[in-house]
Amino acid sequence: MNEVRKKQIAILGSTGSIGTQALDVISEHPNLFEVYALTANNRVDELIQQARKFLPDVVVIANESKYSYLKESLQDLPIKVYAGADALTQIVTAHPIDIVLTAMVGYAGLKPTIEAIKAKKIIALANKETLVVAGELINSLAQEYRVPILPVDSEHSAIFQCLVGEYDNPIEKIILTASGGPFRTTSLGDLARVTKTQALKHPNWDMGAKITIDSASMMNKGFEVLEAKWLFGVDPSQIDVVVHPQSVIHSMVQFEDGSVKAQLGAPDMRTPIQYAFSYPNRVKSSVKRLSFVEYSTLTFETPDTTRFRNLALAYEAMHQAGNMPCILNAANEIVVSAFLKDKIGFLEMSDVIEQTMLKVAHLKTPSYDDYVATDSEARIFASEFVSKVMK
Ligand code: NAD
Numbered sequence: 001m002n003e004v005r006k007k008q009i010a011i012l013g014s015t016g017s018i019g020t021q022a023l024d025v026i027s028e029h030p031n032l033f034e035v036y037a038l039t040a041n042n043r044v045d046e047l048i049q050q051a052r053k054f055l056p057d058v059v060v061i062a063n064e065s066k067y068s069y070l071k072e073s074l075q076d077l078p079i080k081v082y083a084g085a086d087a088l089t090q091i092v093t094a095h096p097i098d099i100v101l102t103a104m105v106g107y108a109g110l111k112p113t114i115e116a117i118k119a120k121k122i123i124a125l126a127n128k129e130t131l132v133v134a135g136e137l138i139n140s141l142a143q144e145y146r147v148p149i150l151p152v153d154s155e156h157s158a159i160f161q162c163l164v165g166e167y168d169n170p171i172e173k174i175i176l177t178a179s180g181g182p183f184r185t186t187s188l189g190d191l192a193r194v195t196k197t198q199a200l201k202h203p204n205w206d207m208g209a210k211i212t213i214d215s216a217s218m219m220n221k222g223f224e225v226l227e228a229k230w231l232f233g234v235d236p237s238q239i240d241v242v243v244h245p246q247s248v249i250h251s252m253v254q255f256e257d258g259s260v261k262a263q264l265g266a267p268d269m270r271t272p273i274q275y276a277f278s279y280p281n282r283v284k285s286s287v288k289r290l291s292f293v294e295y296s297t298l299t300f301e302t303p304d305t306t307r308f309r310n311l312a313l314a315y316e317a318m319h320q321a322g323n324m325p326c327i328l329n330a331a332n333e334i335v336v337s338a339f340l341k342d343k344i345g346f347l348e349m350s351d352v353i354e355q356t357m358l359k360v361a362h363l364k365t366p367s368y369d370d371y372v373a374t375d376s377e378a379r380i381f382a383s384e385f386v387s388k389v390m391k
Pocket residue numbers: 012013014015016017018019039040041042043062088102103104105106108126127128129152153154205206207208209210211269
């Protein structure tokens with residue numbers, strides 16, 4: 001029997017939460033998937049360990065100061081070693097790659113995703129910030145180069161799975177579920193005093209620091225509304241957010257006949273990562289099976305945009321469109337990093353984002369260069385507002 005060609009996968013951000021879980025999926029299916037490239041920002045020792053185990057063709061470290069150590073540590077192996085943001089952006093275009101998993105965090109994912117699309121690679125998209133910042137541009141490039149963008153975010157994977165076989169049946173509504181995060185029941189007064197240690201404890205998911213803070217502030221859900229708009233081509237009015245603390249229903253789609261389809265499973269990111277890799281097939285997985293008896297109560301609530309203003313700000317940015325979501329994202333990256341350094345309080349994050357959205361010039365139809373300029377301008381203003389709040 002002919003051996004099936006293994007899908008060659010490039011992982012951007014292999015040392016992170018999504019990256020390491022993607023490597024678990026690949027380890028479980030060595031007959032289906034192979035690592036072509038591993039990339040990381042800083043954590044060179046983890047990257048070396050991963051490279052020794054998975055023997056990729058290429059590794060890239062974004063932080064150039066770690067290059068010589070990485071190169072020396074892998075010199076006994078036939079692995080090409082590069083460093084720097086440009087190398088990372090170029091590597092995604094390498095001919096053998098089938099799928100690029102964008103598992104790096106933040107705005108830094110935009111450029112490599114664009115290059116991967118232009119090189120006609122299938123995008124397994126975890127880096128939601130790329131769609132938040134430049135969804136319109138990414139969609140038009142994906143159309144031009146006929147590249148599928150397969151969602152890795154659990155909610156969007158759920159929606160994508162609900163849409164299989166629906167062909168031309170229009171979506172009436174997308175019902176995006178949200179866990180509500182660690183502060184779901186915390187009062188506004190108490191939110192002013194929550195610490196980063198509390199915010200970093202997510203009830204259901206073990207994720208990187210940035211997305212964990214975004215989940216606590218519900219900015220993550222705001223980003224996911226934008227992500228859903230671009231991935232599924234729906235109007236914002238067709239996207240509802242419902243808080244579902246058990247995180248068992250990963251999201252739902254309502255159709256024009258009133259039917260609602262949901263995708264369920266134990267909360268485990270390996271499921272959506274694997275589906276993006278194996279699509280359109282499903283392959284065996286060792287993830288824990290869902291026990292309906294264990295989760296005998298599933299509950300639902302309306303999100304509270306008074307306590308979680310970031311969700312309202314994300315809706316506002318989506319309605320204003322153009323470069324406003326890019327401003328939202330840049331300001332958010334600045335405030336999350338300031339909050340993680342104990343420079344500002346939890347609720348002050350929304351104040352700074354709101355002020356930055358009012359300050360940076362709004363452009364209705366931004367080009368790629370406009371996004372780059374908007375991102376740096378918004379970061380400067382947001383950093384200034386952070387220093388004012390600190391005084
Ligand atoms: P993480 O912080 O755990 O890992 C981030 C990875 O990206 C690391 O490997 C890091 O080295 C790399 N990286 C960071 N900055 C970089 C830069 N400037 N250049 C190159 N590499 C860089 O983050 P994560 O939780 O794995 O999240 C990754 C992405 O996936 C985010 O966009 C997040 O929103 C999305 N996501 C994560 C989860 C989750 O469960 N963790 C779920 C849904 C979506």
